Amino acid sequence: MAIHKLACIEPGAQIDENVEVGPFAVIGPNVKIAAGCSIAAHATVTGHTEMGPDNRVFAHAVIGGEPQDKKYKGEPTRLTIGRGNTFRECVTVNTGTIQDGGITTVGDNNWIMAYVHIAHDCHVGSNTIMANGTQLAGHVHVGDFAILGGLTGVHQFVKIGAHSMTGAGTVLLQDLPPYVMSQGYPASPHGLNSEGLKRRGFSAESISLLKRAYRLLYRDGLTFEVAKTEIAKLFEGAAEEPASRLRVFSDFLDAVSRGVIR
Template identity: 55%
Template sequence: MSKIHPTAIVETGAELADDVEIGPYSIVGAHVVIGAGTVVGSHSVIEGHTTLGAANRIGHYASIGGRPQDMKYQGEPTRLVVGDRNTIREFTTIHTGTTQDGGVTTVGDDNWIMAYVHIAHDCRVGSHVILSNNAQMAGHVTVGDWAIVGAMSGVHQFVKIGDHAMLGGASAVVQDVPPFVMAAGNKAEPHGINVEGLRRRGFSADSISALRTAYRLLYKNGLSLEDAKAQLAELASAGGDGDEHVRKLIAFIETSQRGIIR
């Protein structure tokens, strides 16, 4: 049976799994679905057409599923979908999508989202992501799996942060950050491959070596972007463990809409 504090408000129509916990003075809206084992702290608001998966932990004073901060939004029933086992700490805000995009904001599984983080409308946050305190995602931002965004960083709308990328604290990101790359600064600039993170996740020495070579081609050898891509394509066919990761890097560059940080 759900454990709902007497001071909490759960509107008619909300769907809560049997063991969900709702803390004091929290509000759950009529179109909300909350999965098994999820715990919502005190004074939080879960609203809109929002689905939370299983075993999530929502801190105090969080605002989940609010209306997009987009002046074009006219009250359409857009959505927020959050996966499983996420930690979402105090005062975090996550908004639903808009019809100008796919109409849905998504957050994957096993993410660590610290206090005061903002995830705007139509963002796509992957899995195993760390968003440090006061990291701010504008609308339509994509954050890849295993990425880390440092505290007090701001990410411009439509920017993509690749898988396993790492962004230093207080950075301003206005262009895409390729996968595996560390970046920092205002405006954010590249600072090498996220070697320690890749080691912790079991990347082989050969894979890391290939990505280091790819980084030098992209950023250190004075090549134009087109020449660097040609040499990256050769590197990706070397027949080593790192081929698939270099191909992922190439695919990211080729599909970038805002251009990558340089």
């Protein structure tokens, strides 16, 4: 175990023998850290936090801090982190609250840049990118492969769909559907993330079908409910792979909580 002599490891912390901890790092008593992780100098991992293998935490990040919620009274809420994530300098990730599920989750292989904040009860999927200064309020859900541009701000309880993308300085006050690019304050839609979908192996048929769904939702002047009805008709005759991609879009629209950006 490569723990610097000036690191502070509190009694009770469970740290795999194959973990690096830099000088002046602090590891709390209720923390579990799996093999292959590195905790840089001056970083803090605290709270009831469980970290999977191969994560990197850079200087001055605080992982597992108390939720910034005035209702929080010290309950043992949790943070669970998967494998292969990068938390750059000054990232903050808070534990959950008992008013929700009591847990914040971060999946696998996320690239989380400097000064990102992930608030209490957020659920971040896998393979996302959050550029510098992205700020997630409480209870936000982020789907797999989403890309959030620098200084993106996300209102509490907003859902961000898989494979979506925001431009720098975007403010999301409502849900962002899967596959959609957005920009602005407040955010407005700016087309399908076609190039990203091609890079991730989506077929031409799938992208074409999703473009039709996008037009129904954003270009044909339909109400939200009518657009959902018309999108459902696109499943007729669709092959298995395009239909499965469209299902992600359709199911998201059926589960929106704050309305979608329009």
